[in-house]
Amino acid sequence: MVTCLFFHAHPDDEALLTAGTMARLSAEGHRVVLVVATAGEAGLLAGGGDPGALRRAELRSSAAVLGCDRLVELGYPDSGLLGSPDGFSSQDPYRVALRLADVLREENARMLTSYDPNGGYGHPDHRQVHAVATLAARLARTPIVLEATVDRSWYARGLKAARLAGIKPPPGADQVYSSRAEITHRVDVRPWLADKRASMAAHASQASSPGGDTRTLAALLRLPRPLFRLALGTEWYVRRDVPAGTRMTHPLAELC
Numbered sequence: 001m002v003t004c005l006f007f008h009a010h011p012d013d014e015a016l017l018t019a020g021t022m023a024r025l026s027a028e029g030h031r032v033v034l035v036v037a038t039a040g041e042a043g044l045l046a047g048g049g050d051p052g053a054l055r056r057a058e059l060r061s062s063a064a065v066l067g068c069d070r071l072v073e074l075g076y077p078d079s080g081l082l083g084s085p086d087g088f089s090s091q092d093p094y095r096v097a098l099r100l101a102d103v104l105r106e107e108n109a110r111m112l113t114s115y116d117p118n119g120g121y122g123h124p125d126h127r128q129v130h131a132v133a134t135l136a137a138r139l140a141r142t143p144i145v146l147e148a149t150v151d152r153s154w155y156a157r158g159l160k161a162a163r164l165a166g167i168k169p170p171p172g173a174d175q176v177y178s179s180r181a182e183i184t185h186r187v188d189v190r191p192w193l194a195d196k197r198a199s200m201a202a203h204a205s206q207a208s209s210p211g212g213d214t215r216t217l218a219a220l221l222r223l224p225r226p227l228f229r230l231a232l233g234t235e236w237y238v239r240r241d242v243p244a245g246t247r248m249t250h251p252l253a254e255l256c
């Protein structure tokens with residue numbers, strides 16, 4: 001049994017990027033810990049009630065569906081896509097890393113997930129996840145650090161399909177995530193897709209498209225099942241300390 005720590009910026013990042021891997025590791029008997037930096041309150045349009053409380057409740061449901069053994073919420077303010085002076089992205093990464101390293105040590109975690117230096121698509125909180133995770137893994141001497149990503153060529157095909165369906169992708173969308181050559185881990189999560197779908201659906205506030213704005217999560221949940229399986233059956237990671245061209249199929253490849 002190995003403890004694996006999944007570090008994400010906002011509620012629903014775990015659902016989109018690593019939910020299948022989390023459900024798989026949990027089913028295989030490993031301890032799965034989810035650490036989330038913010039409550040994602042900037043990702044919610046104005047409405048009644050407390051957006052942070054709603055998204056935290058959704059996060060708890062998602063974590064339960066995925067078999068997480070522990071959920072740690074670091075409680076930083078969501079910076080939003082444009083950044084904010086007191087948001088998570090403006091915090092001193094070293095101070096945050098000390099907190100994350102405490103959890104890594106306490107759990108004796110052998111694996112930590114992060115994002116690539118650009119945070120996949122440039123969100124300031126996602127770039128901060130990369131900075132913090134890199135420092136924390138060094139502090140706690142965590143042997144395996146995996147950057148959760150998306151195969152860019154797969155993403156480009158998705159964008160093409162989205163354009164055909166009349167959905168306009170954001171500018172620069174074809175320059176995001178990782179090239180196929182960079183990816184070291186392709187994890188087959190097809191047997192755990194029901195859990196992944198349930199985790200995505202738990203984030204109900206992100207699963208609707210208010211005012212014609214199509215959220216990724218909403219669009220993916222609308223896919224017919226065979227397409228959902230095709231689109232979301234693999235999760236991708238980049239591990240920087242293994243030779244380029246390495247092809248692994250399990251996140252804990254050399255430990256199991």
Ligand SMILES: [Zn+2]
Nearest residue numbers: 009010013126
């Ligand atoms: Zn996010």
